[in-house]
Amino acid sequence: MARLFHYKIINDAFGDPCVFLRLLREKRALLFDVGDIRKISFNEILKVSDIFVTHTHIDHFIGFDQVIRAVLRRPMPLRIYGPENIIECVYGKLKGYTWNLVADYPLQIEVYAITKKGLKGAKFVASKGFKIERLKKISITDNIVLQEPLFKVKAIELSHGIPVIAYSVEEDFHININKVELQNLGFQIGPWLGQLKRLIKENYEYDSEKMLKPKNELLKITVETPKGKFSVEELFPLLKITKGEKISYVMDVSPTEENIKKIIEFVRDSDILFCEAYFLNKDKERAFERNHLTAAITGNIARQARVKELIILHISPKYIENPQDIYKEVELSRSGILL
Ligand SMILES: [Zn+2]
Ligand SMILES: [Zn+2]
Numbered sequence: 001m002a003r004l005f006h007y008k009i010i011n012d013a014f015g016d017p018c019v020f021l022r023l024l025r026e027k028r029a030l031l032f033d034v035g036d037i038r039k040i041s042f043n044e045i046l047k048v049s050d051i052f053v054t055h056t057h058i059d060h061f062i063g064f065d066q067v068i069r070a071v072l073r074r075p076m077p078l079r080i081y082g083p084e085n086i087i088e089c090v091y092g093k094l095k096g097y098t099w100n101l102v103a104d105y106p107l108q109i110e111v112y113a114i115t116k117k118g119l120k121g122a123k124f125v126a127s128k129g130f131k132i133e134r135l136k137k138i139s140i141t142d143n144i145v146l147q148e149p150l151f152k153v154k155a156i157e158l159s160h161g162i163p164v165i166a167y168s169v170e171e172d173f174h175i176n177i178n179k180v181e182l183q184n185l186g187f188q189i190g191p192w193l194g195q196l197k198r199l200i201k202e203n204y205e206y207d208s209e210k211m212l213k214p215k216n217e218l219l220k221i222t223v224e225t226p227k228g229k230f231s232v233e234e235l236f237p238l239l240k241i242t243k244g245e246k247i248s249y250v251m252d253v254s255p256t257e258e259n260i261k262k263i264i265e266f267v268r269d270s271d272i273l274f275c276e277a278y279f280l281n282k283d284k285e286r287a288f289e290r291n292h293l294t295a296a297i298t299g300n301i302a303r304q305a306r307v308k309e310l311i312i313l314h315i316s317p318k319y320i321e322n323p324q325d326i327y328k329e330v331e332l333s334r335s336g337i338l339l
Helices: 042-047 064-071 086-095 179-184 191-203 232-238 257-267 281-290 295-304 323-334
Strands: 005-009 019-023 028-032 048-052 078-082 108-115 118-125 132-134 144-147 151-159 163-171 173-177 204-206 212-214 222-225 228-231 239-243 246-250 272-276 309-314
Touching: 028 042, 042 048, 042 064, 048 064, 048 151, 064 078, 064 086, 078 086, 078 144, 078 163, 086 108, 086 118, 108 151, 151 257, 163 257, 173 191, 179 232, 191 204, 191 222, 191 232, 222 232, 228 232, 232 239, 246 257, 257 295, 272 295, 281 295, 295 309, 295 323, 309 323
Parallel strands: 028 048, 048 078, 078 108, 246 272, 272 309
Antiparallel strands: 005 019, 019 028, 108 118, 118 132, 144 151, 151 163, 163 246, 173 239, 204 212, 222 228
């Protein structure tokens, strides 16, 4: 079955780190960091519903204006997540422009600061000239900052001299149709299978014993099939359930023991990890001064966390002539040769 997520890397490893994550069949996308986004098309920006900002250093935030300009007439709200100062930073950006001509524009921007005490929110509405409106604080459980029917986003705070947020997106579970069983039981392929999948995603959980359990025991859900009405549970033999995809995004982190431990725990078993590898191990003093990870540390994190695919996104311009040194160091430490 096709995946839910499809990623696009916007710049090379010496450009600003940014990942555009399309939700297939959803006409929606998530954006991780919003630095130089000139290579994202206008139509793609229009699909962005949520932006996950690690921190507001200029290489991670300068593209915000470009997003606002693209989505200004859009009815779908824009949500922005980031570290504790994200509300001030968005407010400051919005205050940099004059908004006397947007009274009939539908855009709403919700901004959520991820703090140890929960999500602090604020809303900026075009029709009110993007005045700041504070929202009620929301508590965070299990690091989940966004829970949707098809996926969830988790976040943790790390240190980069300043607070920086690492994110992971997890598809709850993946539903495949067992075509042989479908044929054996005399069902025909059709749009009803899509509806069945959606009903299961919305109403069931996948627990550690690899079983589908209803979120609400009392709820009986039925679906119209080409052979008549069936309860969702009667159709379970048609399904093959597997663990959903996990994609993690970690940029600009001090190479401290505490951070490394937290990252390994957080990105464990990711299918894809986007991570910086800013300095070589021989420049680790510089890495400490500048609060960035080294290639050796990044490789080590990927190995210990059993990450399936590691994609390096943020390398210091210092290595522009010899980027292969960074990649080689990542691979050596990832395979356990260099520790
Ligand atoms: Zn930074
Ligand atoms: Zn950076």
